[in-house]
Amino acid sequence: CFCSPKVCIVGSGPAGFYTAQHLIKVWTAYWTVFCSRKRCISSASLSSENVDIIFFPQCRDLCFFSQARQDVEVDIYERLPVPFGLVRFGVAPDHPEVKNVINTFTQTAKHSRCSFYGNVNVGKNVSITELQQAYHAVVLSYGAEGNRSMGVPGEDLAGVYSAKDFVGWYNGLPSCRELSPDLSCETAVILGQGNVALDVARILLSPIDILKKTDITQPALEALAESQVRRVLIVGRRGPIQIACTIKELREMVNLPDTRPDMVAADFDAVKEALKDLPRPRKRLTELMLKTALEVPGEKEQERRSKASRTWGFRFFRSPVEVLAEPSHSRIAGIRLAINKLEGSGEGAHAVLTGEVEDVSCGLVVSSIGYKSLPIDPSVPFDSRKAIIPNTMGRVKQAAGLYCSGWLKTGPTGVIATTMNNSFDTARSLVEDMDSGTLDVSAAKPGSQSISALLEKRGVKPVTFSDWEKIDNVEMKKGESSGKPREKLLTVEEMLHVAWT
Template sequence: MWRLLTRVCPRVTGSQALAGLRGLSLKTSPELKVCIVGSGPAGFYTAHHLLKYRESAVVDIYEKLPVPFGLVRFGVAPDHPEVKNVINAFTQTAHHDRCSFYGNVNVGKDVSIEELKQAYHAVVLTYGAEANRTLGIPGENLLGVYSAKTFVGWYNGLPENRKLNPELSSETAIILGHGNVALDIARILLSPIDSLRKTDIAAHALEAIAASKVKRILLVGRRGPLQVAFTIKELREMINLPDTCPLLHPSDFEGLKHIVKDLPRPRKRLTELMMKAALEKPSGKEAERRATACKEWGLQFLRSPLEVIPSNNGKRVAGIRLSVNKLEGLGESAKFVQTEDVEDLECGLMLSSIGYKSYPIDPSVPFDQQQGIIPNNLGRVLHAPGLYCSGWVKRGPTGVIVTTMHDGFETAESVLEDARLGALDVSASKGGFQIMEALLKKRGVHPVSFSGWQKIDNVEVANGKKAGKPREKLLDVQEMIEVANQ
């Protein structure tokens, strides 16, 4: 029995394994009303687990936008449609007869956390990391300097970023960061425009990138090749990008051959691919492809930004001053130390891809400003009974969708365990959305249901079909609401 439960519920604790037994008595257990704030992967995976393992659980998902799916819709690169397939599973969860979606409800503004706690037995915060990490250096507010989050939101059709109108008239761009988002941005900027036309990239971004003069991108990181945060898939895509040549300096990989063999397999394969691109002379078709390439990209290691260099008129970015670093320690945990040496690089576009950051949603919710997370134990918010968290606001903006899935399951299991053991009082019934509906109506807020989202979805797919794309996203919140209400 225990072996079977482990196969059904991978990566479970002893308490999680008990979840498989709950079905024997769930129909007689009291109703558990749970509110989830945020409709990205963390929210939907938490909802899925709650609904699966407690037949008396009722889950309401609140989202500040009229449309669901969070970073799957607004963060995943448009040329990675396969990653967005998780939307199919999330849609199944949303269609569950004990699950409801309420878009266009801004928790913390339209309703407070305390009001939600009055209406539900448990409130789970899964609102992600929507703020930018700033560089904290002179000149980062100059024209032509953008955060990766804002730029990604711009080409992915996030309403708040649709009017960004980035400056793409320079041949050279610098991206600060060595993560997957940094490589995503570089790939989108350098991809052949005909390949982007077949994606769900926002129409305004497609038009701007088609007219872009960016031909050279340098990705700058504070540490060395053994500490890069991107994965082999993204690196391989960059190396094989049509009409584009990788520029990796052989000197950056000196002395790594004897180290690589002892690295964990994923890091070993990633480093070997970088070394191959840097050290091996291409031949045949690959040599021909690189020789005829009209664009290029490269990796710059051991550099930290000191200041953005302004143009002569003091308004635009003209370059960046970097500190030359050295490493202390070994492997992925090695730390960088700035030296007295500096280096200036010219560029007309600079993108900061140094990570996302969560923000405190409500004064009543504990928040660790330094780490940018809600303090918690297995998803239980510390010193706040009935309050839980999941996803990036729980652990920080790291990991992939699978990481978030396990994270959501863990938090859901904490909720279920607390309800079962009495730490969460479910003896009294709760009004749930009925209470919230009255409050929202009084405040002039009109929630968008999942069927309303599906109307938006149908319009977007139809508009995309006309343009030869999988979808053309609606960019205006008011237009979304009007479509949803038709």
Template sequence: MRIIKRSFLFMPSLLQASRCHSAPSSPAWRLFSAVASSPKVCIVGGGPAGYYTAQHLLKARSDMVVDIYERLPVPFGLVRFGVAPDHPEVKNVINTFTQTAQHKRCSFFGNVSIGTDVSVEELKKAYHAVVLSYGAEGNRLMGVPGEDLAGVFSARDFVGWYNGLPSNKELQPDLSCETAVVLGQGNVALDVARILLSPLDFLKKTDITQQALKSLRESRVRRVLIVGRRGPLQIACTIKEVREMINLPETNADMLPGDFEDIAEALKDLPRPRKRLTELMLKTVKVDDGQKANKQWGFRFLRSPLKVLSDRDGKKVAGIRLAVNKLEGSGEDARALPTGQTQDLECGLLISSIGYKSLPIDPSVPFDPHTSTVPNDMGRVSHTAGLYCSGWVKRGPTGVIATTMNDSFETARILLKDVESGALELSSNKAGAQEITSLLQTRGVRPVSFSEWEKINLEEVRRGEVLEKPREKVLDVKEMLDIAWS
């Protein structure tokens, strides 16, 4: 007993020191764990959902230990690889995530692929609770002939290309055409259109990759049409994104007045955000200064893809055949029905922005292929004790970062409620990161800690300073690891 009492005298400082590293593994740590068990939670995914969940858990309980596992060597997920480079203000949330990551009871383990390097069942044995927050890495397909032609890309891959996602660094889109078509009318679709038409002098001051900047410098794209299956009153983007398109230098809006017939009459009954957005579009339709700008963009409503048209060789996209729709019903619930008419649009670049989808992570985890989500009740995974989810894998790929924050806080509250009620069993001691890092070592997997990520961060900022931009991202995973472990 004396040995145990003496151990307690120095253990709090040792615990704090251990949490600052990737994996506590000393004999003293094991002795402390055996005497005083604290809730250990593992979060799968180092994006916004993961960090917001961790933030709430750590703030709520002074004994909570949280470990975040991420497939890539770098954290922050969609904030790093999804937010448009000309929206740096949105990326400021990284400062909050960094504070969470540097918390003494939080550890980051990058370069660890859950489902491949470690199974979810192994995580459940090592932790009291596991939260799946790994986002949506798949693309929704159009499901039409020709979508595999050269020159057809998903918005996810195109955004990943200009934002430096390692898996998209070889994309090399051909921008030698005059017209590009973007299918979908959400914020991501408008991000893509804006990047294609933005002045180079502006983009080169952002963290867009140099290889994307080089391609855009040589681009001949002068016209971007943004196509949606429903009407102006159902458009999915926000007023901020539309205003940015309207304000693009040397660029005119190309709208079809017929798309907005009778829309003005519906304005009075619209919710305020929808009303302001619709009024802005109506104002844009009526503006015609008589000057033809160098570049154009425009919405095309009530159109759905039927077939991607190929060039003479049958290898590359030359256009898109669209079904002309009519609306049944009104407001947000209106359905698009085909009229039997079709329209062909010529284009040399086609980008599908019809949505992302989550993918199954592990055979032991329930997964709904129709919704591409993990079945859950407010974050509790159905029929699986100790397993939770947050973010897009919980609710589907919708909303902005603030939506993900609220969603993740909800999951954290549910988990904490289960701890307090006893629904989440804490009586058995769990080894947490110590057990998982031992497994990884035997499998030849070396995690990247947050301090090692910070070495990558510093190198990216240094490279950016040379180019007079915020950062130049490292695109290759091997190079990331070389920097992290140097």
């Protein structure tokens, strides 16, 4: 319909889909709050699905209000031919339960007021200004596809990878297909102690029998089957109390078959006393670390550890200074780490150099010190220092009609649930602006009609959601034959071929 409010979303990761979901069904929340306050219906009995068909005569003003808005149309533009962003290309293959959010995203994509346009690189195939001309509002949700560099000599040597590329390689991100990391060394060092670092450590050390039942790519599976990596050190600037991973990921490491922990007991010297003052989640995490590092395990666990062929351990109070090269300078031989001490206490303590250094021999370094968003269009304000789009509750500062959500809005931290909440907030801001008239939706806008025409002129053919479902089917069938949930297609060409035939 030409006259309905039209919103376009850039990026089809969790932020894009949760923003779309909330825009399409946003009235659920309002009805729930309003109706429960007026006591005409309990909030629990309202589901987002039935909102479209429920009518409450008791709250006529609200119904009138909602009927005027029930026609928001949402188009999602995605650079790749496949949707779901880091749920497909980031979340570890041995975490299939996390990927269940795809079911909700699929429901949203199939909603009559939502359309998916894959294979459209915004900023390249179409500009933000063109999108703003075609839509009443544009929501930028294109994530954080860059990575923070270590800024130390030697980081470009062969054998040094960013976690972003390493994860992209085992998860089938087309741009990382050629990575082929060299896993012929015994020791790998991972820089960073967040969940992504632990994902990488776990994938490097997992028994192949576990991995082969996941959707890890076949080339990664084959490389890991041949891997010589037996020892993984997970290095962090600060101490055990400041570690950035969550307990689930730590527990998985502790219980990983055929591995044993290898910690430095002295790193935990001051930790026991600090335990009582820690907030509960941090306390539980620290207790598990202490138990793993210091306690003599029971007989069964001792036996398990003694038989393990691989080890992993945290190395605290260390920062990278230089990646050391082999004499030929062709690849890495090790890493020089500065030894730090902590100033301050608790989670806010910061690392200060002591002036001492330590060299660790290793053949593989994975730098997992963070992702970062990049600007995609010069017309959009961008805070290069924080690597986010400057915004207030998702409203891009000094850019009417422009919104942002997800990692691009907050920076690259938090799990999918955090992204969901901040995307709902953005959708709420957008709807508030429509209601208040701050965002003018009275004039008709052409939406996808004009963008499709532009794209056609530029030789860009979008992939629809049903095209994606063809890719999805082919991948699942390919996986079935080898006992995997899916075998991902690894190139954009293959994806497009399947989508369009």
